[in-house]
Every structure is written in structure tokens, then in C-alpha cells.
Amino acid sequence: xxxxxxxxxxxxxxxxxxxxxxxxxxxxxxxxxxxxxxxxxxxxxxxxxxxxxxxxxxxxxxxxxxxxxxxxxxxxxxxxxxxxxxxxxxxxxxxxxxxxxxxxxxxxxxxxxxxxxxxxxxxxxxxxxxxxxxxxxxxxxxxxxxxxxxxxxxxxxxxxxxxxxxxxxxxxxxxxxxxxxxxxxxxxxxxxxxxxxxxxxxxxxxxxxxxxxxxxxxxxxxxxxxxxxxxxxxxxxxxxxxxxxxxxxxxxxxxxxxxxxxxxxxxxxxxxxxxxxxxxxxxxxxxxxxxxxxxxxxxxxxxxxxxxxxxxxxxxxxxxxxxxxxxxxxxxxxxxxxxxxxxxxxxxxxxxxxxxxxxxxxxxxxxxxxxxxxxxxxxxxxxxxxxxxxxxxxxxxxxxxxxxxxxxxxxxxxxxxxxxxxxxxxxxxxxxxxxxx
Amino acid sequence: xxxxxxxxxxxxxxxxxxxxxxxxxxxxxxxxxxxxxxxxxxxxxxxxxxxxxxxxxxxxxxxxxxxxxxxxxxxxxxxxxxxxxxxxxxxxxxxxxxxxxxxxxxxxxxxxxxxxxxxxxxxxxxxxxxxxxxxxxxxxxxxxxxxxxxxxxxxxxxxxxxxxxxxxxxxxxxxxxxxxxxxxxxxxxxxxxxxxxxxxxxxxxxxxxxxxxxxxxxxxxxxxxxxxxxxxxxxxxxxxxxxxxxxxxxxxxxxxxxxxxxxxxxxxxxxxxxxxxxxxxxxxxxxxxxxxxxxxxxxxxxxxxxxxxxxxxxxxxxxxxxxxxxxxxxxxxxxxxxxxxxxxxxxxxxxxxxxxxxxxxxxxxxxxxxxxxxxxxxxxxxxxxxxxxxxxxxxxxxxxxxxxxxxxxxxxxx
Numbered sequence: 001x002x003x004x005x006x007x008x009x010x011x012x013x014x015x016x017x018x019x020x021x022x023x024x025x026x027x028x029x030x031x032x033x034x035x036x037x038x039x040x041x042x043x044x045x046x047x048x049x050x051x052x053x054x055x056x057x058x059x060x061x062x063x064x065x066x067x068x069x070x071x072x073x074x075x076x077x078x079x080x081x082x083x084x085x086x087x088x089x090x091x092x093x094x095x096x097x098x099x100x101x102x103x104x105x106x107x108x109x110x111x112x113x114x115x116x117x118x119x120x121x122x123x124x125x126x127x128x129x130x131x132x133x134x135x136x137x138x139x140x141x142x143x144x145x146x147x148x149x150x151x152x153x154x155x156x157x158x159x160x161x162x163x164x165x166x167x168x169x170x171x172x173x174x175x176x177x178x179x180x181x182x183x184x185x186x187x188x189x190x191x192x193x194x195x196x197x198x199x200x201x202x203x204x205x206x207x208x209x210x211x212x213x214x215x216x217x218x219x220x221x222x223x224x225x226x227x228x229x230x231x232x233x234x235x236x237x238x239x240x241x242x243x244x245x246x247x248x249x250x251x252x253x254x255x256x257x258x259x260x261x262x263x264x265x266x267x268x269x270x271x272x273x274x275x276x277x278x279x280x281x282x283x284x285x286x287x288x289x290x291x292x293x294x295x296x297x298x299x300x301x302x303x304x305x306x307x308x309x310x311x312x313x314x315x316x317x318x319x320x321x322x323x324x325x326x327x328x329x330x331x332x333x334x335x336x337x338x339x340x341x342x343x344x345x346x347x348x349x350x351x352x353x354x355x356x357x358x359x360x361x362x363x364x365x366x367x368x369x370x371x372x373x374x375x376x377x378x379x380x381x382x383x384x385x386x387x388x389x390x391x392x393x394x395x396x397x398x399x400x401x402x403x404x405x406x407x408x409x410x411x412x413x414x415x416x417x418x419x420x421x422x423x424x425x426x427x428x429x430x431x432x433x434x435x436x437x
Numbered sequence: 438x439x440x441x442x443x444x445x446x447x448x449x450x451x452x453x454x455x456x457x458x459x460x461x462x463x464x465x466x467x468x469x470x471x472x473x474x475x476x477x478x479x480x481x482x483x484x485x486x487x488x489x490x491x492x493x494x495x496x497x498x499x500x501x502x503x504x505x506x507x508x509x510x511x512x513x514x515x516x517x518x519x520x521x522x523x524x525x526x527x528x529x530x531x532x533x534x535x536x537x538x539x540x541x542x543x544x545x546x547x548x549x550x551x552x553x554x555x556x557x558x559x560x561x562x563x564x565x566x567x568x569x570x571x572x573x574x575x576x577x578x579x580x581x582x583x584x585x586x587x588x589x590x591x592x593x594x595x596x597x598x599x600x601x602x603x604x605x606x607x608x609x610x611x612x613x614x615x616x617x618x619x620x621x622x623x624x625x626x627x628x629x630x631x632x633x634x635x636x637x638x639x640x641x642x643x644x645x646x647x648x649x650x651x652x653x654x655x656x657x658x659x660x661x662x663x664x665x666x667x668x669x670x671x672x673x674x675x676x677x678x679x680x681x682x683x684x685x686x687x688x689x690x691x692x693x694x695x696x697x698x699x700x701x702x703x704x705x706x707x708x709x710x711x712x713x714x715x716x717x718x719x720x721x722x723x724x725x726x727x728x729x730x731x732x733x734x735x736x737x738x739x740x741x742x743x744x745x746x747x748x749x750x751x752x753x754x755x756x757x758x759x760x761x762x763x764x765x766x767x768x769x770x771x772x773x774x775x776x777x778x779x780x781x782x783x784x785x786x787x788x789x790x791x792x793x794x795x796x797x798x799x800x801x802x803x804x805x806x807x808x809x810x811x812x813x814x815x816x817x818x819x820x821x822x823x824x825x826x827x828x829x830x831x832x833x834x835x836x837x838x839x840x841x842x843x844x845x846x847x848x849x850x851x
Contacts, residue, residue, distance in 0.1 A: 026740070029736065029740070033733065033736075065625070065626075067626040067627075067629075068626055072547070072556075073657070105673075106499075106673070106674075108499070108501040110501070117706060118501045118706060119499075119706055120499045120501065120675075120706065180501075226673050228673065228674065234625060235625075236625045236629055236630075236631045307722035307725075307726075308722070308726075309474060309478070309722065309723075309725075309726040310722075311803070312470070312474060312726075312803045313726065313729060313730070315799070315802065315803065316467055316470065316471060316730075316733060316799075317733070319463055319466065319467050319799070320467065320733060320736075320737060322463060323460055323463050323464060323737060323740060323741065323744075324740055326459055326460050326463070326744070327460065327740055327741070327743065327744035327747070329452075329456055330456055330744060330747045330748040330751060331747050333452065333751065334747070334750075334751040334754070386725060386729075389721050389724060389725050390721060390725070391718065391721070420452065424452075
């Protein structure tokens, strides 16, 4: 029966190609707008590390002075980063499965003079766990070893663009890169990687690309590596030497943990609490005990990383789809009612109401799905256009989840447009029209 | 004209009425809210920085040779670079400064009047050489900009510290006006200060540099700034310059500046950032919102008009016989046209009534996400007027076609 309905529906659609094109176009217009903006919103709202939901946390401690909170005007605020001291101490906690402190600096790379001039990219200092926590993809090699962290060894992970610039894109594992006045051995080359938000540091230029070069965090002190990112402080003491900087109360380290399971968040929180209380005995942490364990989606919300208007646009675009489908109701009504004589003959010959109804719904759903396909194609064009104006536009893509949503929307649009006309046409009494013919 | 028959005939066409009412209501809700967002974003984008944005370019030197680690060498090369840049044709002014325009960040501090116990006021804080005011193109409304004597010379005792602040900051610190001559201090809190007191020597008319992430404290810090006289540069962070060029000369100036600086000392590379590019990326999301919302409005009004056109054509086609009868009974062509226009007007108005509710409903839903975009009533009225006109235009073709139905058609098939 379904096949018969399908054939009838196709025949009916072919009978009036202009009208069919109008219907498909109407749905396509609604689908392309709503899919594009739903995708834009999804880029900010999806879980960037599925499979680790509720296990990866950004750690913050209220190490600020007693006079005021981190943000003057918000007493409940908490410093956005950690002091070096606290980062070192947190590393001793056995509870997290993986953890890494992190910050960025800028260092000069001296390529082979035949290849390129010296240039100064951002360099991120991390522990090897960083690559596993954020599921960073490699094309050659991999993260450095635990020993390289501890020693620390002069090893380096570079991204795809750097590898192409310095080594022409070949497998460069084992080659050396001259950074300032030291040689680093390449242990891993990242695959092209562009998450919508730079997860590891969301407090600053979150939409920017990930850093192109990574080296072990433990080089910080022996090499006296200053940061180029954000730092804040509250204690009015002068800082002139690196030793003073490291020992200071200034906050400049991002700290991430991956816990073995969601249940250990409580235990880790307790550990942080007792850590703060221990530090209080040493005269630090002047404010009431306070820490924050925040997930990536939590930070996206807290730092307002989704541009204003994206949510508004996604709501408006869905309403737009509703209007464009409502518009089709009138057209379909005209189309179906013109067919009443034919329908009443079929009814008189024994077709049930349900059969007539389904036949027409299938016809409309064919239109809906065709419109959906056209709409999805159009929306990829819109997304590409939108992406050109956004810093993180390269990450703006239709993924399989969004394709499903678009398909679902086109089915719904078809239903909005078609159910009422189909119901009207199927409630025609049999043989009523036969009288006048 | 008698409305009774129109209302009665509408009762027989409930579907059509409901469809039009729904469509008009949603359209009004979307159009008013979109226009609302557009107006808000445009207001945001039209904010004046107070600087000659079109003609300012930032050149950051990134040194990579060891000599740049030496403080004395840095001071010498900054001075000679300033001379080199100033000599390039097309350069109006140049300064070595930490000011970064439209960056969304920079340095901030708290300040308070010296010797007064008071909660400090948050402000942006930057350093720069003598040409800074000219390089920014800011107007000094009280006092003066920086001058040679504000900068100490090597070997001499340091001159008294001075600062130039923005009017907003001046008003916050000294609500009585006349900030020039007063002294202020960096402060962590109401009684802990840092460094020497600074004498305010000048007040800038306007200074705006967006600050902070998302809905942070940007509105607070944006217009507040204090500038202090000193050069800026280090091996790690590079040596930043702001160059203000003659209109249209930026490209040639930048190329020539790079050439001459590289010739003077090859141990560095250059990063160039035109202020307008930075401004553009700062407002990228606003621009996207304005463009897409405009497109949505135009398409939507068009789609709604087409929908109405379809529905009225359908209703004319359905009622050809009745129209013929009315014509036969003496109705003029004008009566028929008026009938359909009035019918449409009634339905549209009902839709708009529901639309006002849904417009405010949608606004309520959106306001919690988009800051300070409250729907205002003139906008709603304008939206209603637009849709009234739109409705009439969309009905007119069908109504005219209806008026052409000949009275004789009443006699044919009935």
C-alpha cells in the first residue's frame, strides 16, 4: 500500500511541476535558515568532549586578599586562574586520573634560514595529560612521556600548520626545532585541529585557534619562562625577579583535571577544601574557603562565550520555518480541494478515509523531505558565508547530529503544512461529487 | 459598508481566517523583534572611540636578538625607531605605547584621589611616548597632553609623575569637575596604595576601548582610561607603536616603515594591525546579526505576502458564483473590491492584535539572552503599519480579479 501511495503521490506532484517547485522552495527556505542558525547555536552548546561529561573540570580557588573579591563589583566572584604555588600543590593530589596546569608564552622559532625567517608564535606549556584530557588528535607521533614531564626533557609537539611551515608536512618526529637558544625534539605532530572554542583557556580570546606549539610545563622555572597571557593580583608587592614572580600571589595558571568518574568530584572537592584550610594555617587564603570546579559548558555559560543574538537568531529562525510552512497550508488546501471529484470517486470505489489521508500526507512529506534536502544544501552555503565573518568560522560545520535535526525539522514542516489539508480532503463523503458530474 | 455579511462569510471560511491570523501574528512578532535587535546592534556599532580609527595602524616589533634584552639598548632603539617612523612620508604622528585599540582588553588598575580614603575606581591604564595624543587623535579638553619634560632623561633625577585621564574617569574621581592639578594614586583598596601620586595634567574628551569578556565589566571600564608618560617595550612582549597616517596613506606607510626599521636593525620581525580591521572583528557578531536579521525580515514579509496572495486567490476562486450573484443583484465592481479589502483588513487586524501579544512574548523570551533589548511601542506600531500595507497590497490583485467576475456568471451553473 505504501508503495502505491508513493507512486500516486509522485504522479500528483509531477502533474503540476511549478506548484511542486513552489512548495519545495517554501520548505527549503525555512529549513535552510533554521538549520543554519540551529547549527550556529549548537556550535556553542554541544558538549565538546562527549564521553567525558561531568568528569573534566576547570579548577579555581579563592586565593584573593580579604579586602575585596576578585571582581570588585561582584562579591561572589572567584579568581579566574591559579597561582604557581597552588598549581604545584594541586599536582600532588592523587584523585584526578589526569591533570595539567597550563599557560601561554611567546617564543622565537629560528627555522632553517633557507625555509623561513624567524617568527614568534604562541607556545603553550602543559603536562602530557593535556593531550588526553582534551582528546587532541595526532597525525604523527604522540604526546611526550611521563619522564619527559618529570625531567623535563626538551621535547615539543607542533601543529599541522607549523609542521608544514618547518618541515614541508612530512613526518617530522625526531627532528629538532630551534626555539630561542635551545633545540627541542619533535615527538608529535597534531592532525588539523580547530575546536570552536580553545577549551584549555576560555577566559581570554576563547574563539581563537589552539596554540601551534606545546612544550612541557616543568620548563617554566629552570628556563624562567614568563607568560604572555592574562594575569591578575591583589597584593601590592613589587615583582622584579622570576623567583619573586613564581612565589607571588598573582594568578596566571589555568588548571584542568579529568576525574576517573563523576562520583569522585565530591572527594576532589573535599580535598581542595582541606588544602585551602591547610594553606590558611600558613597565612594564605584570607577569604572564606571557596573553590570552583567548572565544566567546559559551565564556563561557556559563565563567561558568556556564545555571542549575543545567537540564541535569538535560532529562536527566530524556527519561527521563520513555522511561517513558511503555514504559508503552504493555503496552497495545499487549494491543490487538494481541487482534487475532490477524483477523491470522491476513489472513496465511492472503496478507498478508506485513512488511505486517502495517508496518501496525501505522504505526498506532503515527499515535498517536505525534498525541501529539506535542498534546504540543507543551501544552509551549508549560508554557514560558509557566516563562517567567513567569525574568528572560529572554520569550526562551523553541519555535523551528523545537525543533519538529523534538519531532517526532523523538514518532516515537521511537512506535517504543519500538510496534515490539515489532508484531513480536509479525506473527510469528503463518497459519491457526493458524483452527483454533479 | 456593511461589515455583517463579511463576518458571516468568514465564519464559513474559518481555516483561512485562522491561517492568516496565525501567519500575521508570527510575522509581526518576528519582524518587530528582529528590527529591535538590529537597532540595538547598530547603536552598539556606532559607538565613537574618540580616535582617528580610520588612519591608525599598530606596528609591533618582535625582537629576537639578545641585544634587545638590554634595557639601555631598548631605550635607545625606541627613540631612534620613533625618529625613523616619523620621517616616513605620510606619517602624521607616531607613539611608542601600550594602547591597543578595539582590543577588548589591555591593562587595568584601580585609582583614587591621593590622600583620600575611598574605594578605588577601576580604569584602563596605558603608557606612551610624547606623541601619544596626536597618534590617537584624541582631543584634550582641559589642561595639556604629554611634553618632553614629563619624561626623565638618563642620569637626571626623575621628574614629578603626571597623567592624562579620560573625562569619564575625571567625572568619577572628582565629581566637582576641574580634575586638572589634582593628584591620584594606584590603589588596591581604600587604604593600600601603590607607587607615587600622579598629578593630572590633562583630560581627554572621549576615550572608548571595549573591555572584558562577554558581559563582563566592559561598560564600566570602556570609557575610563589613564595614560602615563613612558616608553614601552621588552624582549618578551615586543615594542609596540601606534602610527597615525594621512588619509589613504596607510598601506604605503606600513611598507616603508617596515623597510626602514628592518634596515636599521634586522634582529626583529613586524606584526601590523590596522585599527579598522580590529574594530571589524570586534563587531563581527553584531554585523552578522544585523545582516541576517535584515535578510530574515525581507524574506519573511515577502513570504507572508505570497501566502496572503495565495489564500485570497483561493477564496476568490471558491466564491466566484457568490460574487456573480452579488454583481447580478446590483453590487458594483467597487463594492466587490472593497468587500475583499475590508475582509482582509479585518483578518489582518485580528492577526496583528494577536501579534502584539506574541511580539512581547517573544521579546520576553529573548531579552533574558540578549542584553538591554526591550521592545518599544513605536516599533510595534511601525511593524503593524508595515503589515497592514503589506496585507492590502497582497489582497489587491485577487480583489481586482474578483471584481471582473461578470454578473451573468450567476445565471450559468447554479
